[in-house]
Amino acid sequence: MPKSMGYAILEAIQGEMRRDKLLTLFYEYQTPAAGWSNRSINLEAEFGRTRVRFCAIDEEWIVGGAMGMSMTGVPAIAHIPSMATFIPYELMFNHAGKLRHMTGGQAAFPMVLWADMARRWAFQGGQHADAGLESSYARLAGLKVVIPSTPYDAKGLMVSAIRDVDPVVYCQYPVPSAGPEVPDEPYTVPIGEPAIRTEGKDITIVGYAPQTAEIARAVEELKKDGISAEFIDPRTLAPLEGVMPTIIESVKKTGRLLTSDEGSYTFCNCAEIIARVAEAVPGAKFKRLAFPDAPAPGAPEMLNYMNVDATRIAAAARRLLKA
Amino acid sequence: MPKSMGYAILEAIQGEMRRDKLLTLFYEYQTPAAGWSNRSINLEAEFGRTRVRFCAIDEEWIVGGAMGMSMTGVPAIAHIPSMATFIPYELMFNHAGKLRHMTGGQAAFPMVLWADMARRWAFQGGQHADAGLESSYARLAGLKVVIPSTPYDAKGLMVSAIRDVDPVVYCQYPVPSAGPEVPDEPYTVPIGEPAIRTEGKDITIVGYAPQTAEIARAVEELKKDGISAEFIDPRTLAPLEGVMPTIIESVKKTGRLLTSDEGSYTFCNCAEIIARVAEAVPGAKFKRLAFPDAPAPGAPEMLNYMNVDATRIAAAARRLLKA
Amino acid sequence: MKSLTRRVSKIKTVPQKKRDGPGISRRSFVKSLGGIGAGTVFLSTGIAKRAAAQYGPVYTDGLSAEQLTDMYTTMLKIRLWETKIKDLILAGGFRGVAHLYVGQEAIAVGVCSALRKDDYIASNHRGHGHLIAKGGDLGKMLAEITHKATGYCKGYGGSLHITDISLGILGMNGVVGAAHLFAAGAAYGIKVKGTDQIAVSFGGDGSLQNSFFTSAANAASAWKLPWIAVIENNAFQIWVRSSDVYGTQDLARRADGFGIEGRVVDGNDVLSVYNVARYAVEKARAGNGPTVIECKTYRWYDHYGAGGARIGVDGAFGLGYRSDRELRDWMAKDPIVRFRKFLVSEKVLTEERAEEIVAEVRQAVEDAAKFAEAQPVPKPEDGLLNVFAEGSVPLHNS
Amino acid sequence: MKSLTRRVSKIKTVPQKKRDGPGISRRSFVKSLGGIGAGTVFLSTGIAKRAAAQYGPVYTDGLSAEQLTDMYTTMLKIRLWETKIKDLILAGGFRGVAHLYVGQEAIAVGVCSALRKDDYIASNHRGHGHLIAKGGDLGKMLAEITHKATGYCKGYGGSLHITDISLGILGMNGVVGAAHLFAAGAAYGIKVKGTDQIAVSFGGDGSLQNSFFTSAANAASAWKLPWIAVIENNAFQIWVRSSDVYGTQDLARRADGFGIEGRVVDGNDVLSVYNVARYAVEKARAGNGPTVIECKTYRWYDHYGAGGARIGVDGAFGLGYRSDRELRDWMAKDPIVRFRKFLVSEKVLTEERAEEIVAEVRQAVEDAAKFAEAQPVPKPEDGLLNVFAEGSVPLHNS
């Protein structure tokens, strides 16, 4: 059985907690344990309740406590649930993101904000089915934002995030297992490096986490029509400096950029990518797919009507090629 | 003496409080009173402390209390200071912006979040000198975001914001008086309508509030070189549907879009505008000016090096025209 | 885009007398006795005294037999309707989610029985009981939980967001604690309107830490707002025991720090809850400010859904974070059984009548289920409506 | 982009004995007397008794004359250095801002005198006093306030953000209340490290409402963290009187709701503050959890800057939100005058020595001003550094 994304993340944290005797995890109710057959991880059992601390429903404590702790040299992971992602937003904005600069380099926050992300689930209301929130973090100076799309990247990016001296927002979308197998040993996926998921020459498609599976299917569909699409997963959303050259090179080659977001249209993360490419590659053609600027309704009839999926991605690609 | 932006806003609120006997203002310390010679407004003195309520340093109360109140038919204005803009972010995100939709149209929030904005001031640190925060609100479904650049718009947009049945985020940047005189009587500037500040044909420049004066100066400079720039102030940042046709028409005419933000580069509000134009006007050329993705340092030497100003805007316009 | 413009608010003061809830004060008790028609049984003074000794001194004697029977009926409605939902979930293919309230019925009913129709309640994720107690319709609620077009929220919100402003229900809410702040805001609005309404928020033991509660409590205390916070302490925040993450045993103590009166009450005893709520309501209506009421209770099912439960059987067993024995101890304190015994022993109901009511409620629940089942699903394109009061937002997926 | 990788943390436990602060316990008092060189005056037991009667029973007798003199000197440093800043602001062209601490010196000095060098403090916008009391350098502080390249934060942060991690100063912070949460987080870190350090946060009366305090207090109470919150109640939040926006008179009551001990103390009496702080510190170091200390005091100047003030004159008069009379009453309770009288009457200092110290501090302040004045301004392009630990961010203005 391949490792799930959740297992891969716990394995990353387990390895780092063994390596660094101070690394501490605050969380709420998302039990940091997982396993099947003869494999299992239970962080609380292994490292004790002081370093693996379940907390009250208090995201300001989980994040702010982790910040205070990390400032004094105790690296921390703060795990918060999706509907509460923005409760500690001000803490990340005014403090974690700014204080290194404002103290002339003194204040360091070696912490990871491990944010659960929802998806556009049916049978939830908009509060429990939001997506795309990563762009609100990616907008803040001084923060790094990563977003794995496969269990392999999930583990490697978590290790990188924990080892980074700067605050990292780690966005975990629930995505199905896919991609390369996850080694048992620690390894890193560097922050700031995109992945080319499929090489192609006719059109560039950018998307991540919740859209990966849909885009991959769309790429297969397009192949049947003889269209060769290049699919790039940015993996890091802030800072984008390391990510953009790959995307820009690709659009220079294909002349067309299609992006697909599970989040709402306005200021979805791909808007920033399109704006940068528009400046760098004059004459390129663009199409952005996204959820409308609406909360997610619970009824699947409405939701499916609004979501982006493989068929719509493939259709948009064909139209953009004709434009 | 022309009315200042602050006075114009108070005049708008005064008129609406006279018109609507329930309209209530929560604030913290930004005394809602202003005046000179024989003109003066003092909202607390006129409407009493119940309707003009100074509060503890508790932005969650100011915004959340206003939301609860407005849900029950008491329209509300919640005035919050700049460094605390994001403390009530979750409230606007998960509740004010979503609950109308999630309750099938039942829940209404006739409220205005009157957000003080800072500027890239010298001699402050990054917490007190941030700008561009409006893009984090403009990103949220279900909210309207307006941002006046002149005292005239400030009054008219405040009246519109108060009369709107939907929640409006009203961003007040400290900008010098300019533009048309402010009538004493109530009037509205409609939400969703941009203003063409200068007509032109060679290049389109988009920017607002803190950048208005710099852009206006740049337009004058360019005129001396015989360059005719069209300067558009969006005035409304969300939803953008009413704003974009004017900008798109202009770029179709000029073929070039230059934007200028006081906020940080990544996800500055103009990024969304560029991304939309890139899709709508293939072949157009783009340049985005903004503050770097850094907090604002207090020392003016560093700050001025990083800021956008009229000279840099004009230079960028010339370069874009040559491209 | 067009903006819908608000009409200017008119002040609508509800006169003190126009009470349509059970707001009969001790002083008006004798008077109201005079106006009672035949067939209405009242608690005799002897019973009131015994109740007083058992529950505290004040208000039970103001309740008519009809009101007491209503309270029993409403508790049953919550119990049987939610038990039906549990069974539907277990049967598979349920179009929705639910956080079941079963076991806590005495709280919703005790509190809402002390309220008027025009009072506000703001509720949380475990709020079905609150809504039923405030007058919510079983059929429309179930239609909403299954995301039907004719549910309370037209299928947009589902279980977590059922709202009926016309009944004073400001809505369930999926964000833990938010209800406290919105109710306190509504309470401030009451002050502005100059009415004598009350705003009540319901929250679990987990609802005290985010700033919602802190902000509500301070404002309510500073300006004596007609706000009542009901803390349903069922010991758990999902699987986390509150005693492991809080520094105090009694959560009502949190009120002290704000200069608010905090009361602890047996949340499985509907008359105790009613007494304290009634006290808090009269205090607030008289302009004497807020109260925090902590009700000790226990939920019979898992945090969410029907894990550990079986069709036709009460309670969820075998959950990793609690012992079956703990659950059984609490089930032995079933608030409905207890109240029914009291009503029968005090001759408010006969065993036969009590059983008849069970059958009537069971029928109402079946009707509600049929109603919900028969309702249409929403039209796909309606997802673009109701973002703003007017118009629709554009699609962006093609 | 390159990411800087953290080195693996090593646990560095500071042994209980290696105290470098004034942490002389009652038990070690007699012992330390034995080790004192000539010229050091001690409070006699008689004085200790009188002090006890006046201030409460416990710790004053553990302070040596040297320590008492240091406390007096530090209070003067804060007073005279900030008075200098006020004069510089009034003179015009000042390259910075300041929220003056004058009038509240007894609190910073009373608290920090009970701390060790390796204890942490987290401070707020009115924090110059805290930093000086924790060992901050007057020249480097003024250089930072005037945004010079060699200031504590290299000119980036200015007054509101002075930080010196090596002195345990986690920084002043411009967001009201944030310090409480960061100190509580640091206190949790102390638990992880297994050291016996303490983390103290300073906040004004305005710092209790945002969730920072609530979150800190609950965690500290639930897990007995070595956290002390010092609430400097100077009556105002800018111009808003706390009594108009809070429901309780004593803000230490807020602690009760979390199951934390809350103490109220005269914030203009350095020995009272020291006593309570010392008690709280020893309690926390012994693993017995947090304390909230409310210090009643008053600020002599306006919220910010030098409005209402004059060069060479103490205090800001004619401010719209307070009466000059109220200020004069508080100036009559000047914590430095009071402490000096006590020291002279108890023969710890002579009038002459007390006056000499004033002159010495005045000189130090002048030196600091000259130092700051002479410092270079930052290089423009350095604004792009320090966003992340490595590298610089790109410019986007051309």
Ligand SMILES: Cc1ncc(C[n+]2csc(CCOP(=O)(O)OP(=O)(O)O)c2C)c(N)n1
């Ligand atoms: C702010 C926030 N954080 C976390 C969650 C996830 N969550 C949903 S319900 C719940 C537990 C609530 O516990 P309590 O308030 O005691 O209510 P109960 O479920 O016991 O009735 C949590 C943590 C949430 N919905 N909102």
Ligand SMILES: Cc1ncc(C[n+]2csc(CCOP(=O)(O)OP(=O)(O)O)c2C)c(N)n1
């Ligand atoms: C969260 C937040 N809200 C508002 C402000 C603006 N502000 C700065 S200082 C201050 C007053 C603080 O009062 P208090 O905590 O009593 O401290 P004092 O100034 O009296 O020392 C306010 C409202 C802020 N900095 N942070």
Ligand SMILES: [Mg+2]
């Ligand atoms: Mg609970």
Ligand SMILES: [Mg+2]
């Ligand atoms: Mg104060």
